[in-house]
Amino acid sequence: MQSFDVVVIGGGLLGCFAARNLSRWDLHIALIEAREDVCTGISRANTAIVYPGYDHRPGTLKAKMTVRANGSFDSLCRELDVPFCRCGSLMVSYGEQADAVLRKKYENGLSMGVSELRLLRGEEAVKMEPCLAPGVTSALYAPTAGTVNPWELGIAACENAVANGIALCLNTRVFAISHTTDSYRIETNRDVFSARAVINCAGLYADRVQELVFPTSVHIVPDGADYLVLDKAAANLPTHIIQYEPEDGGKGFNAVPTVEGSLLLGPSERDNETDFAVSEKGISFVYGRAGRILPGLDLNEVIRSFAAVRPNPRREDGSSIGSFVIENPAPGFWSLIGIKTPGLTCANELGSYVAERAAEQLAAERNESFDPCRKGIKKVRGIPLERRNAAIQADPNFGEVICCCEDVTKAEVLDAIRRGATTLDGVKRRTGTGMGRCQGSRCQQKLITLLAQELGISEEEVTKDGKGSEILGGGRDEN
Amino acid sequence: MKTELLIIGAGAAGIAAATAAWDAGCRDIVLADRRERPGGILPQCLHEGFGHAQYGRELTGPEYAQQIAQKLNQTGVRLVLGTEVLAVYGNKSAVLSDRSGLTQLHFERLILASGCREKSIGSLPVVGTRPAGIFTAGQAQEMINLHGQDLGKEILILGSGDLGFIMARQFAQSGKHVIALVEKEAHYGGMARNYHRCVEPYKIPILYHTTVAEIHGSGRITGVTLRHLDGGGEEEIPCDTLITALGLLPERDLVRGLGEPEWLFFAGNCHRVHDLVDSAVSEAERIGRAAAE
Incomplete structure (x- = not known):
């Protein structure tokens, strides 16, 4: 059994930002994610727009949050060292x-x-x-509209949260939750977690996760x-x-x-x-x-x-819900259910919203050592040649191009693996390998070799996106 | 740094162009390639069938590469391997990257001999999931022949060009089950010679007027839906590996936007896709001589 003040369930964009904002407080926090990496579900595929906010009904939480989030997106992306283009x-x-x-x-x-x-x-x-x-x-x-890479933003928030002391538990799937007067017991395939508060950011499964312990009137x-x-x-x-x-x-x-x-x-x-x-x-x-x-x-x-x-998100009668649904079925339990557009724009705002409520509930003190800044993987594509040359002088791996379509070097790939990428898709989401016009046909073997070397596994064990997606040997799906 | 002639790509065409330019009197040539050894894709082509026109006998890819590399070694061409050309500029310079740093190289003339890339399945409107187990034919060839990889057992090949044929034979010879080659046209795309050598003897069916409509499998590919375009409906075929042989696209991205300056030459498959390496080589030799003048 592991004990935490707060357990965040789900490592998508929202869970990563909930964890990041919780780490502003002096709390013992875990972020648990069922898959092998963060941002592999809804967050891995969307329209990538940071909305200006004219779409929503004035006065609603969604409208207020979107306008506010848009206004602070430059500083958010500066803090997290994530490219943001306010292209309009x-x-x-x-x-x-x-x-x-x-x-x-x-x-x-x-x-x-x-x-x-x-x-x-x-x-x-x-x-x-x-x-x-x-x-x-x-x-x-x-x-004021702009674009950002959704998974890059989520991964950055997660890294920032980890740097501020949260525990990231991957490959951890929740199957039961129970509630006693002042705590929650979360059973997973790996361990049992106890928490004084739970933030449910389980994305497509958020309604079902809440139903493990409380009813919900909202269904996805x-x-x-x-x-x-x-x-x-x-x-x-x-x-x-x-x-x-x-x-x-x-x-x-x-x-x-x-x-x-x-x-x-x-x-x-x-x-x-x-x-x-x-x-x-x-x-x-x-x-x-x-x-x-x-x-x-x-x-x-x-x-x-x-x-x-x-x-x-839909009500019991099947009607759709236009606003953000943030349920609070019992003290210390919050669910973000059915957060879609503009969820990417509002991810930090939503994370901050639930973090503040949890902190208030737990009467938490500020984390004085919280650092909002995260440094991204150093990338050399498109930077001035003098700086690129200096990077190679400092680390020869910057001189070796692995993905020639997207101009990604070995140094970037190694950094991505050291930061937690364990799969081809994990490296792709962190560095851009395989996202170009050859779609990875020229760099995949090199990446398999690097992943195997760095993770200390055999090349046969390297996967595209987790167990069952092995690249070699016709897959190793145990049927 | 300066050079008279820069050649990008040390495959068959680049080597032939460099050797011919040297023989024509050019004494200041740099031949650059991102790979660690010369020969381009020849070293991964373990089958025979190369060099009939040039050498009067059939060589394997590595043997052919050795032949042309020997000629290259007798010249004073500066071969720079493990080197990525990052950019080519209109002021006749290029930026090269290797583990020691960046080099700005000024040249008088440039021969682009960068070969082609394979069309990927992403460019087709194929529906379904995007699982592991989908490889381009050239990628599969490289992974198997240069890295000793085992890709799968139940192989379906989309496309019936020469590369598809060669890989069909290789899989069949190594005891894999090649389910079929899938071709949307009424006739195969490769050369008849390769059909008779690679497909016929192994009794590998070619499904004409057929395409892959949908991909199945969430982790690893488990099968595809084939669509028979002549009104024969659809069928699901299980497989654990899909090889795409969708054709080759000349790789000219480095000089995109530079127009057609008189100092720029193209040789080999980045000029046009050749069926035979001999024809790429003889064309490259001509271009090498022209660039040396």
């Missing part, structure tokens, strides 16, 4: 109905204090973004969405986030210039496909929309398609 967004319409929607969002945004928001005429938008299909009737320009009905990634070297890439507001009121569509330089297209419309498998209907929707809104894109430059899963 253009929400475009092609007709009167959608014009009216944009006007409403504009007024909504003004009333909430979204700064620098402007309603543009179609010609102005096309001047800013010549790759847009002709016929734009109006555009809502939000210069997941839905999937599909995305395409266009190579960074493709022509006619937009420089702003493009959001398309359809005239028929149907599903919108985004083209997001990522911090890595590639273009993310999506999400799709889908019917009840709930897993991380790309759907046929969804992917053809994305191809269709992308071709229509940004006709200059060469969709032969697509390098990857992937699926995301979003946790939609």
